[in-house]
Amino acid sequence: MAKRESARDRILTAAEAIVVGKGVSSLTFDEVAEQTGLSKGGILYHFASKDALVRAMVERFVYRFETGLAGIEHEDEDPHGRYTRAYVGATLGEAASTGEQYDRLGASITAALSNFPDLxxxxxxxxxxxxxxxxxxxxxxxxxxxxxxAVEGLWMAEVFNVMHLDPEMKRKVTARLIERTRASSNRK
Structure with a gap:
């Protein structure tokens, strides 16, 4: 039997969907309450302000990325360059912790950071x-x-819809970056 999502997680999931669909400026407790079926008071119980809700979204976004990265890193048997390969995979790879919805959320959160500089x-x-x-x-x-x-630049270009490589070119670029993690020596 699947574990039921907590009210806090349901709130965050609904808030993420709103931010992806409409932007952070459209995020309201009323809309989150409507999406989750919780009362506005129920939302306020978990998040005292919109800032607190957005902070939790950013923290969850970072946590998901780091968890996905750690999973990829754990599967790599070659310790030389393991973290860097996992970083490439978690950010650009098909088995990434990202995916299209995650990338859209990343773009929305990154854009929102200008409105929430403390985040x-x-x-x-x-x-x-x-x-x-x-x-x-x-x-x-x-x-x-x-x-x-290079990974950061490609991810940013894609999530902000500035540039999208042809899927085959993206696959080749990703493969080349991973290949370079195997070719680079430890010369400091």
Missing amino acids: LEIVRQQNIRCQAAVEEDGLDPVDATIIRL
Whole structure:
């Protein structure tokens, strides 16, 4: 028997759907209540303000990414470049923790960060952790950083609908980035 989603998770899921569909400026407790079947008071019980709800969405977004990345990393038997390969896979791969809905949520949350500058710190800390892990991954730290930045650039271009590579080209670029994690030596 499947575990029933908690009220808090139902609220977050509904809020994410609203943000993806309409943007963070359209996120209201009334609409979340309508989507979840909970009362506005029930929403307020879990989240005292819209800022608190958006913060929880950002935290859950980061948690999902890090959990997906850890799962991919755990499956990789080669320790040399393992984290960097997992980062490529979690961000760009077909088995990514991302997926189209996740990417749309990422774009919506990233755009919303300009309205909630204190939430940038959550994303900043996640990026600091990722960069430190990339630099200590057994690869040349500069090569690993170049790979990470290429991944970030491609993801951002896609989620903000600035550029979409042909699927075959994206597959080849992703494969080449992963290949570079196997070719880079640990010269610091």
